Every structure is written in C-alpha cells, then in structure tokens.
Amino acid sequence: GIIVLGVMFGSLPYIWLRFKLTGLHMRIRLELLSAIEIFYQAYVLAPHKNIRSVLHAVVQAGRIQYPARPLFEQLYRNLAIAPDPDEGLRIFSFALGSIWGDYFANILRYGLLEGLDITGNLQELIEDMRKAKRIDQMERNRLLEIRIANFTPIFFLAVFLGINFRLNPTAAYHYYVLDEAGRDMLLDSLLLIFASFVMGIFLSMKRL
Numbered sequence: 001g002i003i004v005l006g007v008m009f010g011s012l013p014y015i016w017l018r019f020k021l022t023g024l025h026m027r028i029r030l031e032l033l034s035a036i037e038i039f040y041q042a043y044v045l046a047p048h049k050n051i052r053s054v055l056h057a058v059v060q061a062g063r064i065q066y067p068a069r070p071l072f073e074q075l076y077r078n079l080a081i082a083p084d085p086d087e088g089l090r091i092f093s094f095a096l097g098s099i100w101g102d103y104f105a106n107i108l109r110y111g112l113l114e115g116l117d118i119t120g121n122l123q124e125l126i127e128d129m130r131k132a133k134r135i136d137q138m139e140r141n142r143l144l145e146i147r148i149a150n151f152t153p154i155f156f157l158a159v160f161l162g163i164n165f166r167l168n169p170t171a172a173y174h175y176y177v178l179d180e181a182g183r184d185m186l187l188d189s190l191l192l193i194f195a196s197f198v199m200g201i202f203l204s205m206k207r208l
Contacts, residue, residue: 001187008194015198024067025097031068032100033129038063039072040122051111051118052079071095085112100129153193 042061043054055076058064064072071092078088086109093105103125111118164172175182 001183004187004191008190011194011198027067028071028096029098029100031065032096032098032104033126033133035064035068035072036100036104036122036129037126040119040126043122044119049117049119051108052076055079068096079112085109100125100132153189153196157189157193 038061039054039058042058043049043051046054046057055072059069059073059076062069074095075088075092078091079085082088089105089109089112093102096102096105107118107121107125110116110121161172161176164176176186177183
C-alpha cells in the first residue's frame with residue numbers, strides 16, 4: 001500500500017503537467033484558425049507579399065489572441081535573426097502541436113525559400129480547417145465527456161464515505177481506518193480512480 005500510494009502521489013506533478021499541456025494544445029488549436037485568417041488577410045493586402053514583413057505587421061497589430069500570440073511572436077523573432085528559416089519554423093510547428101500547424105509551417109517555408117506567392121495555399125488551408133471545425137467540435141465534446149468521467153468516481157467515493165461517516169462515524173472509522181480490509185478497499189478504489197484518470201489524459205493526448 002505504501003508503494004502504491006508513493007507511486008500515485010509521486011506521479012501527480014507529471015500528470016498535472018500533462019493535463020495542462022493537453023488543455024494548452026487544445027486552446028492553441030481553437031485559436032490557430034483565427035490566427036491564420038488574420039495572417040491571410042494581412043498577406044493579401046500587403047503590396048510586396050514579404051512574409052517576414054507581413055508577420056511583423058500581424059504581431060505588431062496584436063490581433064492574434066493568446067495562446068497562439070506568443071508562438072507567432074517567437075516565430076517572427078526567429079525569422080528576423082536567422083537567414084535560414086528552417087529552425088524557426090521547426091520550433092513553431094512543434095509548439096503548435098497539430099497537423100494544421102505543420103501544414104501552415106510548410107506553406108511559410110515554401111514562401112520564404114522559393115519567394116513565391118502563397119495566397120492560394122493559405123486559402124486552401126483555411127477552407128480545409130473550416131471544414132474540419134465541425135469535427136473538432138465533436139472531439140472537444142468527447143474530451144469533455146472523458147474529463148467528466150475522470151472526476152465522477154472521485155465524487156461518488158467522497159459521497160459514499162461522507163454518508164457512511166455521517167450515519168455511523170464510529171463504525172465507519174473502525175472499518176475504513178482501523179480495519180485492514182477497509183483500508184485495502186480504499187486503496188483499490190484510489191488505484192482504479194488514478195488509473196482511469198491517467199487513461200483519460202492518454203486518450204485526450206491521442207485525440208490531439
């Protein structure tokens with residue numbers, strides 16, 4: 001029991017970070033379409049179609065919302081100080097953490113290296129992302145169901161213990177604290193809840 005509890009509590013910081021990272025990636029996905037549309041509008045209106053200049057104008061305007069905004073600011077800084085855009089685009093694509101981010105980074109790489117107009121490529125990407133928006137909504141609903149399912153066993157365990165301690169505190173204390181079988185039952189419950197929570201986070205990451 002001590003080993004199991006030690007493993008569970010020792011894993012909590014890692015699980016919490018993974019949970020926060022999954023939520024951040026989801027928020028970036030939700031904001032990415034809007035950010036690309038803003039970039040596309042600025043690119044179409046730009047007279048010389050210079051990607052670095054357009055990116056600078058977009059960053060300076062501050063129209064891109066958090067959490068995508070810091071990523072575009074970092075991309076602009078990396079492209080401004082390095083003649084080779086590959087490293088900056090690789091970091092940008094990795095930070096976005098989605099296939100749409102990879103497509104957008106590849107379009108920017110094509111425009112920067114070849115010096116060609118990428119208006120058509122951006123338009124096709126935006127159209128594809130809009131078509132996928134409905135599917136993303138379904139995925140977000142599934143993720144919400146997974147998160148609710150993760151916290152439901154904790155709620156029912158707390159209600160169950162609360163009722164037992166309220167009706168008969170002495171017997172409940174004796175069974176759940178002093179008795180070895182009761183402690184084993186609580187430990188098994190916590191272990192199953194912990195396993196379901198880890199599985200929920202894993203499924204959330206796979207859906208991203």
